[in-house]
Amino acid sequence: MNNRTRRGFLRTAAATAVTGLLGGALLPETLRSQISPDTTGILPDTSAPRRTPRRRKKEEPRPLLKPPMLKPGDTIALVAPASGVSRGEILEATETLKRLGFAVKTGSHLTKDFGYLAAPDQERADEFMRFIADPEVKCLMAVRGGYGVMRILPLLDFEAIRANPKIIIGYSDLTALVNPIFQKSGVIAFHGPVATSTFDTYTLDSFRRTVMSNQAAGTFDESEEFSGIRFSEARAATIVPGKAQGRLVGGNLSLVAALMGTPYQIDLRGNILFLEEIEEEPYRIDRMLMQLALSGKLGECAGVALGRFTKCEARTRGGEFAVSLSLEQVLRGILEPLRIPTVYGLPIGHIKSKLTIPVGGLATLDGDARTLTLDEAAVG
Numbered sequence: 591m592n593n594r595t596r597r598g599f600l601r602t603a604a605a606t607a608v609t610g611l612l613g614g615a616l617l618p619e620t621l622r623s624q625i626s627p628d629t630t631g632i633l634p635d636t637s638a639p640r641r642t643p644r645r646r647k648k649e650e651p652r653p654l655l656k657p658p659m660l661k662p663g664d665t666i667a668l669v670a671p672a673s674g675v676s677r678g679e680i681l682e683a684t685e686t687l688k689r690l691g692f693a694v695k696t697g698s699h700l701t702k703d704f705g706y707l708a709a710p711d712q713e714r715a716d717e718f719m720r721f722i723a724d725p726e727v728k729c730l731m732a733v734r735g736g737y738g739v740m741r742i743l744p745l746l747d748f749e750a751i752r753a754n755p756k757i758i759i760g761y762s763d764l765t766a767l768v769n770p771i772f773q774k775s776g777v778i779a780f781h782g783p784v785a786t787s788t789f790d791t792y793t794l795d796s797f798r799r800t801v802m803s804n805q806a807a808g809t810f811d812e813s814e815e816f817s818g819i820r821f822s823e824a825r826a827a828t829i830v831p832g833k834a835q836g837r838l839v840g841g842n843l844s845l846v847a848a849l850m851g852t853p854y855q856i857d858l859r860g861n862i863l864f865l866e867e868i869e870e871e872p873y874r875i876d877r878m879l880m881q882l883a884l885s886g887k888l889g890e891c892a893g894v895a896l897g898r899f900t901k902c903e904a905r906t907r908g909g910e911f912a913v914s915l916s917l918e919q920v921l922r923g924i925l926e927p928l929r930i931p932t933v934y935g936l937p938i939g940h941i942k943s944k945l946t947i948p949v950g951g952l953a954t955l956d957g958d959a960r961t962l963t964l965d966e967a968a969v970g
Contacts, residue, residue, distance in 0.1 A: 651857070652776025654950060656970040657755040660801045662691040664728040667721040668785050670700045672763040673736025674708030675786060677701050683733060683785035690789065692729075697721070700733055707738045714738070715745035722747075722754050729801070733785045735762025740845075743767075743854050748774035757801050757969065760784050762868075762940065765841030770854040772839070772950040778968050781841045781864070781938070782946030792943035800946040800968055807964040810936070810945055826935035826960040829922055834893030834931040835954045835965070838947055840864040842939075847878040850885060859890045862955050864947060864962075866897035866939025872904050872920045873911065879924045888924075893931040893955040895962050896921065897938025931957035 660666075666687055668680065675683075680701060684694045697717045699709035708714060721727045743766065751758075752775040758768060759780040768779035780801060783793055799807040811826060839856050840846055840863045849855045856863075867875060882888040899921075904914035915923075925932045933955060937945050948968030955962055 651773070652752065654778070655752060655755050655776045656778050656968060657757045658728065659804050659969040660729050660757055663693065665693040665695055665726045666729040666731050666785075667695045667697065667724065667727040668700060668733050669697050669718050669721060669730050670708035670733050671714055671718055671742060671760075671767055672708065672732070672738035673706055673734055674699070674701050674703070675733045679786050680733065686789060687731075687785065690794070695721070695724075695727060706736065707741075711738075711741045712745060715742040718742070719747055719750060722751055722756065727756060729757040729759065731783075731785050732760030732764050732767075735760065735764055735784065735842075737763055739763050739766040740848065740852075740854075743770055746770075751775045752777055759801070759946070761866075761944070762842050763845060765845035766849060766854070768949045769839055769841065769846075769849070769856050773854070773857060776950075778948050778950040780946055780968070781949055783944060787944070788942050790943055792937065793946075796945045800948060800964065802969075804967045804969060806966050807968070809961050809963040811959070811961045826933060828957050828960055829894075829896070829925050829932040829934055830928070830930060831957040832893075832931040833954060833956050833958075834862060835952070836860050836862040836892035838862050838864055838895075838951050838953050839949055840895075841866065841949075843867045843875065843878050844870070847881050850881065850887065858887050860892050862893045862895055862953055863888075863891045864895040864897060864936070864938055866899065867902055868900040868940040870899070870902050871910055872902065872915050872917050875899065875902060875917065876915070876920045876924070879920070883924055883928075889928055889930075891928075891930055893957070894925060894928075894933075895936055895938070895955050896932065896934040897936050898941045900940045931955050933957055933960050933962070935960070936962055 668683065680696060684696065687694050699713050699717050702709045704710055718730065721730050751771060755777045757780060758771055759782045760767065761781050761784065765781065768781055771777055771779040782797060783789065787793065796810065839858065839861045843865045844867065846856055846865065899917055902917050904916060921934060937943050938947060948964065951968040952965045953962055954965055
């Protein structure tokens with residue numbers, strides 16, 4: 591996620607909380623009820639007796655459920671669970687998907703301007719669930735990431751999602767959607783292109799092999815776009831050799847870290863964690879990975895598949911520090927001691943040529959060959 595954009599979000603949120611100008615209108619109802627009206631949740635109520643916090647009951651994983659395979663002529667619904675896009679982008683995305691052989695339905699909240707959100711939380715959640723219930727819709731594709739998915743998680747009906755399994759796909763902020771969907775409903779979801787992505791040959795091939803075939807998609811390595819490029823820029827590289835098999839979970843590092851400590855945190859035990867990031871300086875990558883490491887979560891993984899960390903190298907001008915560790919130093923310094931198979935530079939993330947990754951799909955990571963193999967079909 592972009593540093594400048596994130597800081598803007600934080601400044602806006604802080605100002606809103608302190609002044610109370612919006613009276614909590616931007617908060618989901620499930621969160622608003624927990625906030626003191628006179629302090630907007632900034633200060634604790636010291637007058638109330640302290641209660642021992644209840645230990646959250648451990649949630650048992652749901653049985654795995656594969657959504658039906660997407661076929662030519664099927665209907666894709668365009669949704670905006672986070673930020674919106676322009677009308678021109680919607681028209682272009684619709685035409686692209688139609689050229690690829692799909693029918694398209696568009697949500698009514700794709701272009702609304704509600705601050706940095708496409709629409710108020712309840713409206714975005716309701717529209718998402720409406721397409722889940724629509725029997726004509728076989729796939730829900732986000733129009734973009736941005737910010738806002740975490741705000742609607744308490745408003746989603748995961749039982750309804752399980753009762754109506756569909757292909758749900760997106761990346762970036764959608765990390766906070768596809769992982770909870772898999773964990774709360776058991777339905778495999780997909781970290782992959784959004785409707786406004788460039789569907790180049792590599793991206794389209796991976797999309798078709800993963801969601802339009804009931805056969806295992808097979809092995810993926812670095813795309814042709816990356817071949818011959820240095821580690822610091824893109825090329826796939828081994829950080830820790832060895833092989834690991836597990837179910838795929840993860841996505842954008844900022845969102846993976848942000849979900850920790852919530853009811854929607856990602857279960858990493860025995861799974862292959864895939865990560866990507868954009869426009870974060872090495873010290874921020876360091877901080878987020880250390881949060882995962884110190885919480886004990888990172889060491890629970892079977893393997894780590896690192897995608898592209900786009901524009902995450904130390905900045906020679908305008909950065910936070912005059913002298914910095916390199917991205918490679920940060921990644922190796924934190925991940926090598928774990929001694930679990932780890933590869934850097936796979937085509938995952940904020941890049942033109944990207945993989946479609948089934949969240950919940952079984953895969954093998956080969957640290958020596960620098961490949962990721964999808965071992966089973968992700969759709970039924």
